[in-house]
Amino acid sequence: MITTKNKLKDRIEELFALAPDCNGGANRPAFSKAEAEAMLLVAGWARAAGLEPAVDPFGNLWCLPPGDGPFVTSGSHVDTVPDGGRLDGSLGTVIAVEAAERVAGQRGILVCAAEEAARFGAGTLGSRSMTGNLSDTDLARMRDAEGRGALSVRSEYLNALERIPKLERAPLERVLAHVEVHIEQRADLRKHGLSLGIATTIAGPVRHRLRFIGEVAHAGETPAAERRDALCAAAEIVLLAEKLCQQYAPHTTATVGTLLIHPNSLTSIPGAAELGVDIRSVEPGGAKRLLDELLHGARRAAGSRGVTLADVPLSVSEPTVMDEAMVRAAESACGRLEVRCGRCVSFAGHDAQHIARTVPAALLFVASENGVSHAPGEAANWKDMEAALAVLVELMHSLQGGGNDGR
Amino acid sequence: MITTKNKLKDRIEELFALAPDCNGGANRPAFSKAEAEAMLLVAGWARAAGLEPAVDPFGNLWCLPPGDGPFVTSGSHVDTVPDGGRLDGSLGTVIAVEAAERVAGQRGILVCAAEEAARFGAGTLGSRSMTGNLSDTDLARMRDAEGRGALSVRSEYLNALERIPKLERAPLERVLAHVEVHIEQRADLRKHGLSLGIATTIAGPVRHRLRFIGEVAHAGETPAAERRDALCAAAEIVLLAEKLCQQYAPHTTATVGTLLIHPNSLTSIPGAAELGVDIRSVEPGGAKRLLDELLHGARRAAGSRGVTLADVPLSVSEPTVMDEAMVRAAESACGRLEVRCGRCVSFAGHDAQHIARTVPAALLFVASENGVSHAPGEAANWKDMEAALAVLVELMHSLQGGGNDGR
Numbered sequence: 001m002i003t004t005k006n007k008l009k010d011r012i013e014e015l016f017a018l019a020p021d022c023n024g025g026a027n028r029p030a031f032s033k034a035e036a037e038a039m040l041l042v043a044g045w046a047r048a049a050g051l052e053p054a055v056d057p058f059g060n061l062w063c064l065p066p067g068d069g070p071f072v073t074s075g076s077h078v079d080t081v082p083d084g085g086r087l088d089g090s091l092g093t094v095i096a097v098e099a100a101e102r103v104a105g106q107r108g109i110l111v112c113a114a115e116e117a118a119r120f121g122a123g124t125l126g127s128r129s130m131t132g133n134l135s136d137t138d139l140a141r142m143r144d145a146e147g148r149g150a151l152s153v154r155s156e157y158l159n160a161l162e163r164i165p166k167l168e169r170a171p172l173e174r175v176l177a178h179v180e181v182h183i184e185q186r187a188d189l190r191k192h193g194l195s196l197g198i199a200t201t202i203a204g205p206v207r208h209r210l211r212f213i214g215e216v217a218h219a220g221e222t223p224a225a226e227r228r229d230a231l232c233a234a235a236e237i238v239l240l241a242e243k244l245c246q247q248y249a250p251h252t253t254a255t256v257g258t259l260l261i262h263p264n265s266l267t268s269i270p271g272a273a274e275l276g277v278d279i280r281s282v283e284p285g286g287a288k289r290l291l292d293e294l295l296h297g298a299r300r301a302a303g304s305r306g307v308t309l310a311d312v313p314l315s316v317s318e319p320t321v322m323d324e325a326m327v328r329a330a331e332s333a334c335g336r337l338e339v340r341c342g343r344c345v346s347f348a349g350h351d352a353q354h355i356a357r358t359v360p361a362a363l364l365f366v367a368s369e370n371g372v373s374h375a376p377g378e379a380a381n382w383k384d385m386e387a388a389l390a391v392l393v394e395l396m397h398s399l400q401g402g403g404n405d406g407r
Numbered sequence: 408m409i410t411t412k413n414k415l416k417d418r419i420e421e422l423f424a425l426a427p428d429c430n431g432g433a434n435r436p437a438f439s440k441a442e443a444e445a446m447l448l449v450a451g452w453a454r455a456a457g458l459e460p461a462v463d464p465f466g467n468l469w470c471l472p473p474g475d476g477p478f479v480t481s482g483s484h485v486d487t488v489p490d491g492g493r494l495d496g497s498l499g500t501v502i503a504v505e506a507a508e509r510v511a512g513q514r515g516i517l518v519c520a521a522e523e524a525a526r527f528g529a530g531t532l533g534s535r536s537m538t539g540n541l542s543d544t545d546l547a548r549m550r551d552a553e554g555r556g557a558l559s560v561r562s563e564y565l566n567a568l569e570r571i572p573k574l575e576r577a578p579l580e581r582v583l584a585h586v587e588v589h590i591e592q593r594a595d596l597r598k599h600g601l602s603l604g605i606a607t608t609i610a611g612p613v614r615h616r617l618r619f620i621g622e623v624a625h626a627g628e629t630p631a632a633e634r635r636d637a638l639c640a641a642a643e644i645v646l647l648a649e650k651l652c653q654q655y656a657p658h659t660t661a662t663v664g665t666l667l668i669h670p671n672s673l674t675s676i677p678g679a680a681e682l683g684v685d686i687r688s689v690e691p692g693g694a695k696r697l698l699d700e701l702l703h704g705a706r707r708a709a710g711s712r713g714v715t716l717a718d719v720p721l722s723v724s725e726p727t728v729m730d731e732a733m734v735r736a737a738e739s740a741c742g743r744l745e746v747r748c749g750r751c752v753s754f755a756g757h758d759a760q761h762i763a764r765t766v767p768a769a770l771l772f773v774a775s776e777n778g779v780s781h782a783p784g785e786a787a788n789w790k791d792m793e794a795a796l797a798v799l800v801e802l803m804h805s806l807q808g809g810g811n812d813g814r
Contacts, residue, residue, distance in 0.1 A: 082670045083623070118672045185628035203627060207673060216490070218780035219662035220610060220687040220754030221592035224653045226778070231663060232649045238642035246631045255626035256638060257673045259666065263489045265525045266614060266664045266683045266721075268781050276673040280627040314673075347627035371633070373625035374675050 004098065004389065005382045011094040014041060015078060016086050025083035025376040026090075030114035030125060031059065031153040036160035038078035039111065042093060043164050046109055049101040055161050056170040058129035059113030059154055063100065064171070071106035072399045074099055074179045074392055077115035077126075077351060085183075085378030089115060091366065091385065092181040099392045107396055110178060112351040113157070118257075119144040121207055121276055121314040125154075127351035130170040131358050177326065177399040178361040180352035181388050183380050187371030188344065195384040196391060197344035197365035198330045202353040203253075203280040204317035206287035210237060210298055214307040216263060216271030227269055228306040231261050234273035236301035237294065241277055244290050252281035252290050253347060282319050282345045320353035326362040333394040339387045348373070362395070364388060411505065411796065412789045418501040421448060422485060423493050432490035432783040433497075437521035437532060438466065438560040443567035445485035446518065449500060450571050453516050456508040462568050463577040465536035466520030466561055470507065471578070478513035479806045481506055481586045481799055484522035484533075484758060492590075492785030496522060498773065498792065499588040506799045514803055517585060519758040520564070525664075526551040528614055528683055528721040532561075534758035537577045538765050584733065584806040585768040587759035588795050590787055594778030595751065602791040603798060604751035604772035605737045609760040610660075610687040611724035613694035617644060617705055621714040623670060623678030634676055635713040638668050641680035643708035644701065648684055651697050659688035659697050660754060689726050689752045727760035733769040740801040746794045755780070769802070771795060 018041070019034035021027035028034035039061045043053035046063035054062050065071050076092025096109045113126030120142035128134035142150040189197050214228035238256045245254040258276035277294065281287040295311060302309040327343065334341040344365065346353075352363040366388045369379040425448070426441035428434035435441035446468045450460035453470035461469050472478050483499025503516050520533030527549035535541035549557040596604050621635035645663045652661040665683035684701065688694040702718060709716040734750065741748040751772065753760075759770040773795045776786040 081672050081675060116674070118674045121673050123674065185625045186630070205627065216782040217778075218592045218755060218782075219664055219685045220612070220660055220756070221780055222660075222778070223593070224649075224656045224660065227652075229649065229662075231645055231666060235642035235645035238638055239646070242631075242636065242639045245634075249631045253627055253629075253631065255636075255676055257626055257675050257677060258671050259638060259668055259677075260671070261666055264665050264667070265488050265781075266528050266685050267523070267525045267530065268488060268664050269662055270664060270666075271782070278626045278673050348625060349627070371624075371629070373628055374672075375623040375625075375678070 004386055008094050008098060008385060011045065011097070012086055012090050015090045021083055023083045023376065026080040026086060027082060027084070028078065028080045029082070029119050030079045030117040031150065031157040033160055035079040035113065036157050039161060040163065042078060042097065042111055045097045046100065049097065051100060051108060054165045054167045055158065056130060056167045058126050058170065059157055060126045060130055060170060061111040062167060062171065063109035065106050065108055069106055070174050070176045071108045072176050072396050073108045073110040074181065074396065075110040076180050076182055077112050079114055079116045081116045081118050081374045083376065084116065084374055085372065085376055087183040087378045087380060088373060091183050091380065095181045095385070095389050095392060098389055099396055102393050103396045106400055115351055120150045121209060123205070123349050124351050124354055125150065127354040130172065131354045133354060172358050175359045178352065178355050178359050179364065179392060179395055180350060181364045181366065181392055182350060183378060184365040184368040185348045185373035187368050189342065189365065189367035190369065192342060194340045194342045195367055195387045196334060196339055196341040198327050198341055199346045199363040199365065200322055200327055200343050201282045201345045202320045202322065202350060202363065203282045203345070203347045204287060204319045205349050206279040206291050206316050207314035208277050208291060209274060209312040209314055210277065211274045211310040211312065212272065212302055212307050214271050214305065217269045219267045219269055222269055229269050230273040230307050231270035233301040233305050233307045234259060234275050237275060237298050240294060240297040244293055248286065248290050251283045252279065252286040254279045254290055254294065280347045282347065284318055320356055322356060322363065323360045326360050329398060330362050330364060330391070330395055333391050333398060337390050337394055339391055364391065411793055415501050415505060415792060418452065418504070419493055419497050422497045428490055430490045430783065433487040433493060434489060435485065435487045436489070436526050437486045437524040438557065438564040440567055442486040442520065443564050446568060447570065449485060449504065449518055452504045453507065456504065458507060458515060461572045461574045462565065463537060463574045465533050465577065466564055467533045467537055467577060468518040469574060469578065470516035472513050472515055476513055477581050477583045478515045479583050479803050480515045480517040481588065481803065482517040483587050483589055484519050486521055486523045488523045488525050488781045490783065491523065491781055492779065492783055494590040494785045494787060495780060498590050498787065502588045502792070502796050502799060505796055506803055509800050510803045513807055522758055527557045528616065530756050531758050531761055532557065534761040537579065538761045540761060579765050582766045585759065585762050585766050586771065586799060586802055587757060588771045588773065588799055589757060590785060591772040591775040592755045592780035594775050596749065596772065596774035597776065599749060601747045601749045602774055602794045603741060603746055603748040605734050605748055606753045606770040606772065607729055607734055607750050608689045608752045609727045609729065609757060609770065610689045610752070610754045611694060611726045612756050613686045613698050613723050614721035615684050615698060616681060616719040616721055617684065618681045618717040618719065619679065619709055619714050621678050621712065624676045626674045626676055629676055636676050637680040637714050638677035640708040640712050640714045641666060641682050644682060644705050647701060647704040651700055655693065655697050658690045659686065659693040661686045661697055661701065687754045689754065691725055727763055729763055729770065730767045733767050736805060737769050737771060737802055740798050740805060744797050744801055746798055771798065
């Protein structure tokens with residue numbers, strides 16, 4: 001007997017098996033062949049559920065109901081960070097497919113492309129492009145570690161999806177409402193005995209690259225007073241980011257996630273160090289305030305060592321306040337099904353926050369067992385996943401009905 | 408007309424042209440194809456000068472005079488750090504070839520292999536192996552960034568030298584004395600109006616790898632208090648090494664030259680960070696004292712963040728005091744030729760310090776114009792190089808004579 005649990009689980013494993021990496025995680029980078037293969041897999045499931053798959057010019061997968069009337073959508077993403085988890089993106093996608101099977105009529109699936117675009121120092125490329133918040137020029141400027149531009153990588157990705165019909169544009173005007181289900185990315189819900197969280201605010205990430213240029217010199221023969229060590233300047237910023245993250249808690253975070261040095265040789269003083277910092281806040285202006293303090297420290301750390309600093313903004317954004325009527329509709333659905341839910345915020349960026357600019361959107365979190373995210377250890381309880389599916393089905397029914405239940 | 412300057416210069420350029428890298432530096436890593444090609448080039452020059460090239464089991468190139476009597480040698484190395492300079496190793500090698508042409512009789516050339524073995528977190532592999540200070544087991548344990556062992560890479564390198572006859576062992580017992588000429592690696596000699604420096608002590612390097620293991624987690628969703636950030640622990644050690652390098656100056660140095668983090672993703676808290684530290688001292692026990700302070704700090708930096716620390720010793724050594732009679736012989740040669748010289752110490756490791764354990768050896772520095780070392784900007788004055796050549800010729804003559812001039 002195929003239970004819902006097994007069906008969700010099997011599909012999550014099918015997605016994982018496309019590109020497992022050697023450290024036990026999933027490895028489907030933004031706009032990669034592996035992301036395209038995952039999209040093809042979802043398209044096949046959607047077709048079996050009576051929907052018609054199509055790809056918009058931004059690489060997002062739409063699975064449309066027959067006809068050209070309005071419909072409600074659900075979905076998440078299928079790309080991953082390097083060495084990522086099994087559930088991030090995949091869970092919300094397979095739940096959306098299952099909900100589409102169970103909800104009759106005007107419902108569809110929307111799987112956004114390149115949500116985890118860490119390779120380009122960014123995220124949510126598909127949903128931001130679709131909603132007019134990211135231009136092709138912006139994409140062309142984004143480079144991965146190998147120097148490849150996001151725009152040309154997207155072309156290759158679109159070619160890999162040639163079996164799916166193309167849309168001339170994203171049919172957002174037909175969407176009545178959109179719901180994204182996602183694994184929780186910390187461990188708050190379980191602590192409070194809740195199965196589901198309903199996001200009221202999504203943090204706006206601010207990302208910056210800092211490049212310190214000193215001078216490569218001999219590790220033994222260069223006296224302390226004559227060194228221009230780029231790594232030492234960078235290390236000061238790693239620690240300043242850590243300190244600011246503590247000072248600004250709990251509304252704002254800061255993380256140095258990337259650091260590369262040159263020439264990275266044991267007998268040479270590092271002449272260059274480049275780090276990437278990620279700042280997030282659920283308070284308007286919070287991320288910008290932290291960034292200003294960090295840049296002030298970076299200029300001081302560089303200046304005191306005769307090191308130069310180049311700072312490259314990667315992305316700037318403000319927190320998104322989610323549609324209150326959608327939040328209440330989700331609460332009502334949970335209430336009718338006796339699923340324990342609570343309101344929460346999200347520090348992680350999600351496609352739902354960009355879609356929310358054009359379409360009423362909700363973001364629902366399934367309780368995490370351990371708070372692990374963006375790593376192989378991600379875990380959720382199957383009962384909570386099934387509860388999320390039931391709530392999604394209930395919510396899509398009610399949203400199709402024209403906006404009752406508090407909307 | 409071929410002047411000495413042009414001949415030295417042309418040969419330095421010939422060595423450089425074997426493997427220039429894209430950043431303007433030389434790139435002939437230890438035991439690489441490029442190092443083998445450089446050895447073949449030197450062997451050809453030596454053959455033209457009437458010497459017989461041969462390779463010992465450790466990869467060192469010997470260019471021997473006819474017969475089986477005693478002889479004096481000179482030489483340096485032909486491998487480089489990544490993005491290295493034109494003169495490091497090359498200058499002492501081409502000067503040795505030229506001296507061998509000018510000094511008749513019992514003189515040879517010794518070019519040691521894998522002096523710049525930064526790829527294996529070590530140095531002077533050829534001279535240490537030859538003098539019994541490094542076993543094949545030690546070599547087999549050394550790995551480069553691609554996981555390749557030094558012993559198997561050496562086998563490939565020896566295969567690339569198959570055109571040169573092989574020696575069953577290094578003929579050290581025939582060597583009366585050895586002189587290594589090298590570009591100065593700081594800018595002290597020029598400041599004091601000197602053309603040549605004669606090393607009295609060579610620092611003993613101590614090298615260590617520190618591996619911090621924390622936990623990969625989501626950059627936005629992991630509260631400050633729950634982070635186990637391996638990069639933050641590593642950054643504290645980068646700054647502690649900088650501070651200790653200032654405190655222990657001028658007799659001891661410390662440098663963090665390598666740092667790699669995992670997963671190195673903008674949206675993930677680094678779960679692992681591995682750094683390499685290089686410590687050098689011209690005082691007995693000095694490097695070890697600094698290392699102890701650094702390791703104490705590393706344990707504290709890790710412990711306060713819930714991060715674990717593994718420390719891997721790469722190499723340990725004490726400073727080498729050079730043969731006083733050889734220092735005086737070099738001073739006499741300079742005196743006779745009216746070349747301005749002075750005594751100095753070396754913080755950089757050199758093959759001469761290992762050869763000095765078995766054979767009377769001297770290390771002569773040619774004044775650097777700018778103090779740049781291990782980088783493309785290395786520069787020396789041609790007059791000083793010609794003076795070094797003249798001193799070397801004079802010194803080899805006197806050393807052949809059975810050890811007069813103060814020996």
